[in-house]
Amino acid sequence: MKSASSATPGKPRLTTSSMIASIAAEGQRTKPAPFGHALVKLAHDRPEVVGLTADLGKYTDLHIFAKQFPDRYYQMGMAEQLLYGAASGLAVEGFMPFATTYAVFASRRAYDFIHQTIAEEDRNVKIVCALPGLTSGYGPSHQAAEDLALFRAMPNMTVIDPCDAHEIEQIVPAIAAHQGPVYMRLLRGQVPLVLDEYNYRFELGKASLLRDGREVLIISSGIMTMRALEAAKELAGDGVDAAVLHVPTIKPLDNEAILRESAKPGRLVVVAENHTIIGGLGEAVAALLMRSSIHPTFRQIALPDEFLAAGALPTLHDRYGISTTEVARQIKGWLR
Amino acid sequence: MNDVNTLANAPTLAQRARNIRRNALRMGEVQGQGYIAQALDIADVLAVAYFHAMRFRPEDPAWEERDRFLLSNGHYAIALYAALIEAGIVPEAELETYGFDESRLPMSGMASYTPGMEMSGGSLGLGLSIAVGMGLGLKRKGSDSRVYTLFSDGELDEGSKWEAMMSAAHHKLDNLIAIIDVNNQQADGPTKQMMGFEPLVDKIEAFGWFVRRVDGNDLDAVVAAFDAARSHTGPQPRVIVADTLMGKGVPFLEQREKNHFIRVEPHEWQLALAELDAGEKS
Numbered sequence: 001m002k003s004a005s006s007a008t009p010g011k012p013r014l015t016t017s018s019m020i021a022s023i024a025a026e027g028q029r030t031k032p033a034p035f036g037h038a039l040v041k042l043a044h045d046r047p048e049v050v051g052l053t054a055d056l057g058k059y060t061d062l063h064i065f066a067k068q069f070p071d072r073y074y075q076m077g078m079a080e081q082l083l084y085g086a087a088s089g090l091a092v093e094g095f096m097p098f099a100t101t102y103a104v105f106a107s108r109r110a111y112d113f114i115h116q117t118i119a120e121e122d123r124n125v126k127i128v129c130a131l132p133g134l135t136s137g138y139g140p141s142h143q144a145a146e147d148l149a150l151f152r153a154m155p156n157m158t159v160i161d162p163c164d165a166h167e168i169e170q171i172v173p174a175i176a177a178h179q180g181p182v183y184m185r186l187l188r189g190q191v192p193l194v195l196d197e198y199n200y201r202f203e204l205g206k207a208s209l210l211r212d213g214r215e216v217l218i219i220s221s222g223i224m225t226m227r228a229l230e231a232a233k234e235l236a237g238d239g240v241d242a243a244v245l246h247v248p249t250i251k252p253l254d255n256e257a258i259l260r261e262s263a264k265p266g267r268l269v270v271v272a273e274n275h276t277i278i279g280g281l282g283e284a285v286a287a288l289l290m291r292s293s294i295h296p297t298f299r300q301i302a303l304p305d306e307f308l309a310a311g312a313l314p315t316l317h318d319r320y321g322i323s324t325t326e327v328a329r330q331i332k333g334w335l336r
Numbered sequence: 337m338n339d340v341n342t343l344a345n346a347p348t349l350a351q352r353a354r355n356i357r358r359n360a361l362r363m364g365e366v367q368g369q370g371y372i373a374q375a376l377d378i379a380d381v382l383a384v385a386y387f388h389a390m391r392f393r394p395e396d397p398a399w400e401e402r403d404r405f406l407l408s409n410g411h412y413a414i415a416l417y418a419a420l421i422e423a424g425i426v427p428e429a430e431l432e433t434y435g436f437d438e439s440r441l442p443m444s445g446m447a448s449y450t451p452g453m454e455m456s457g458g459s460l461g462l463g464l465s466i467a468v469g470m471g472l473g474l475k476r477k478g479s480d481s482r483v484y485t486l487f488s489d490g491e492l493d494e495g496s497k498w499e500a501m502m503s504a505a506h507h508k509l510d511n512l513i514a515i516i517d518v519n520n521q522q523a524d525g526p527t528k529q530m531m532g533f534e535p536l537v538d539k540i541e542a543f544g545w546f547v548r549r550v551d552g553n554d555l556d557a558v559v560a561a562f563d564a565a566r567s568h569t570g571p572q573p574r575v576i577v578a579d580t581l582m583g584k585g586v587p588f589l590e591q592r593e594k595n596h597f598i599r600v601e602p603h604e605w606q607l608a609l610a611e612l613d614a615g616e617k618s
Contacts, residue, residue: 050476074472077506079499082465086503089469092454093477097469113496116459117466121447 014312017137021313022190023223030190031165035128036064038172039098043069046176050090052076052099054083060100060130061188080110087125088117096124096176103129103144103185111150118181119156125181132161132185132222133274134303134320139310145303149279151183152251158182158204159251161222161274161281165191167248170202178204185222194226200246207254209261213243216331217267217296219258221247221281224272224301224322231327240335243267253284255292262294268334269296274322277302299334301327346387349555352422353383354616357585358609359418363434363441364598365605370435370443373595375415377519377580378486380553382419385484385515389562394424397451401481404470406455408463408487409517413445416453425452461494463487464514468500471509471573482566486515490522492533498543504573505544512573513565514545517552519580521596536577545573552578586611 024030043049051065055078066073076083080101087097106129118125136142151159162168175182198210218228225246232242245261262269271282282300303320317323360375390403407416420426433439440450444458467485504512520527537547546568550557565574583589586608
């Protein structure tokens with residue numbers, strides 16, 4: 001059943017979230033347009049940085065860059081195949097294009113263009129895409145539930161799923177320092193600020209243990225790390241001690257950290273991702289553990305293998321099990 | 337425009353075109369099959385591109401000031417290799433390796449394999465988009481190098497070609513010269529029966545381009561078209577629409593009805609070379 005659920009008595013009935021709904025919870029600390037501001041900062045030092053978009057400058061925070069560097073900004077029109085082909089061409093000529101659109105359009109419409117003109121030719125293009133996974137209430141046209149699976153499968157591609165504004169600010173210079181194509185999921189607008197409290201530093205290809213715990217290890221990326229940290233606090237209230245290993249670089253995976261944490265005895269291992277259960281972080285971790293003969297009790301929190309419904313994001317996140325409440329509830333169920 | 341052509345005893349364009357055809361036939365013989373008819377039809381255009389129009393250094397294929405050449409239709413690689421060999425960018429001896437394991441000359445062109453091959457084509461519809469980015473990049477750098485890109489009439493079926501055409505005109509890419517090989521043949525049959533593209537000149541002009549349409553097997557006409565495209569002063573991308581004959585120069589291949597991908601019997605290669613030479617002398 002896809003239609004929005006009927007209102008629960010006493011609970012306000014929510015309407016479809018706007019296209020660019022903030023994923024910040026009410027009252028959560030946020031920072032505006034961290035990608036746009038970080039790119040401006042980078043571009044001051046790196047004259048080869050250029051920005052391209054396909055009619056989504058405003059919606060990917062690239063307008064901040066466009067305002068600062070109008071002559072280094074290319075509006076390519078609503079043509080995503082052209083966007084990535086042209087980005088490849090600019091990279092051939094020695095520039096470092098940051099090319100933005102929505103994750104659905106890069107991963108689905110422009111896939112072959114990215115595969116052939118960027119990944120196969122190993123061009124230095126940074127593909128930065130808003131609305132990753134389930135962060136739009138507009139239905140499958142705007143929900144990129146399979147973007148990580150598609151880009152993981154592409155040779156040469158580095159794949160990154162950031163958690164918050166603090167991390168995005170650090171990812172931008174880090175991927176510029178990396179020579180080669182990168183796919184980065186983008187959170188735009190008012191972006192939650194979480195990881196600054198954990199004294200966190202992003203390092204390309206490295207996972208980070210944000211919180212230790214004896215009974216559960218949650219391995220997560222993107223906004224699910226934020227949810228995992230909140231769920232861990234909730235679980236602590238029920239006497240359950242949960243660790244959170246944040247894995248922002250989906251490819252190449254930090255095998256060492258994942259194996260080290262998963263091998264610690266007696267912990268339920270849960271991978272939580274804002275992505276279809278097929279082909280994302282969960283399956284990557286599962287395969288790694290199997291190959292390494294490490295066999296903890298293993299569970300996945302991920303989007304189901306189905307076309308997701310339209311509606312309000314809080315409703316959808318509850319329904320598909322990726323809200324904080326649902327993460328905590330599922331883990332408690334598995335521990336019983 | 338380049339050292340290769342300024343020598344007093346430099347071969348004529350007709351000799352260049354004949355040598356390109358010979359190189360292609362010899363590679364075809366190595367594999368016994370291939371996109372030979374296309375190589376024969378586009379040889380005159382490649383001769384003019386490499387030995388009249390383009391700026392390059394055979395010993396330095398990545399020379400920053402070179403004119404770029406993007407082969408969008410990667411299956412025409414056999415034609416481009418033939419031209420790159422004639423231009424001295426690829427050694428003639430490598431001709432014998434065409435299509436074999438470990439060769440730098442794979443059946444479909446790829447950027448990382450071959451000196452002078454500037455993109456990985458083959459998935460049709462990519463080249464003009466890359467050309468737009470390179471055209472923008474060259475302008476950013478203040479370079480006066482040009483970007484040439486070759487594709488064929490069948491590739492016009494791909495919507496991405498038309499996105500890129502709109503974009504090139506929008507960005508006033510006067511440093512971009514596209515070449516469309518109209519040989520009226522694609523994988524499943526005559527291009528005009530698969531998806532009609534005429535009136536092609538009117539269409540592309542309506543997109544804001546400077547267009548010249550010529551007999552792509554008439555060297556003088558092709559030279560005039562390249563000269564017109566290069567000397568035009570309008571702020572527009574340029575296209576040379578070249579009507580060509582599949583198998584040109586080898587009568588028994590010209591007459592084959594299905595010649596998109598040709599298999600030739602071992603004894604026929606010598607016949608093809610003999611016909612080519614006979615045509616040269618007549």
